[in-house]
């Protein structure tokens with residue numbers, strides 16, 4: 001599997017919407033996703049040349065007569081961030097459920113932080129569901145620290161849950 005990192009474009013909206021609905025319990029709407037291409041936002045995405053749901057192709061029994069077709073790249077993850085001066089808020093990050101737990105979320109977060117560094121961003125902010133321990137573990141391992149909580153912020157199937165607010169600052 002080879003991976004490609006690049007910024008998202010409005011042409012990616014269909015793929016983004018499908019991934020958004022698969023990855024999140026309360027997905028953003030298509031309109032909200034589309035608004036991520038405004039001036040202050042920046043994005044990144046991760047594409048795989050094989051569908052993460054497909055098993056690895058078996059070797060051909062005989063030498064192939066024609067070159068193997070390269071499959072269309074599949075969107076397996078993306079981030080959307082709001083950058084203002086030297087601050088960035090990570091608004092959305094997700095990996096396709098079938099591709100989770102294989103290190104792609106970490107690679108995507110590292111790609112995001114590298115994009116921040118290129119923009120001179122030193123202050124990093126995000127909000128995450130209190131129940132989302134998986135994402136929190138990822139953020140903690142990337143230097144984010146919890147600094148506060150927001151009570152009953154996110155809707156759930158049965159009511160509301162708190163947001164954990166996390167941040168870190170890069171010092172020269």
Ligand SMILES: CC(C)(COP(=O)(O)OP(=O)(O)OC[C@H]1O[C@@H](n2cnc3c(N)ncnc32)[C@H](O)[C@@H]1OP(=O)(O)O)[C@@H](O)C(=O)NCCC(=O)NCCS
Pocket residue numbers: 023024092093094095096099100101102103104105106107127128129132133134135137138141
């Ligand atoms: C959060 C998310 C982006 C992580 O992506 P991923 O590809 O599954 O993560 P990785 O395989 O790169 O793992 C990175 C780290 O996440 C944490 N993690 C991953 N799976 C975990 C699990 N099942 N339990 C606890 N921690 C877990 C670990 O800290 C892991 O690091 P380690 O492998 O060194 O222990 C992904 O689970 C996702 O898209 N979730 C749904 C959307 C979402 O919750 N987004 C965040 C909103 S704030």
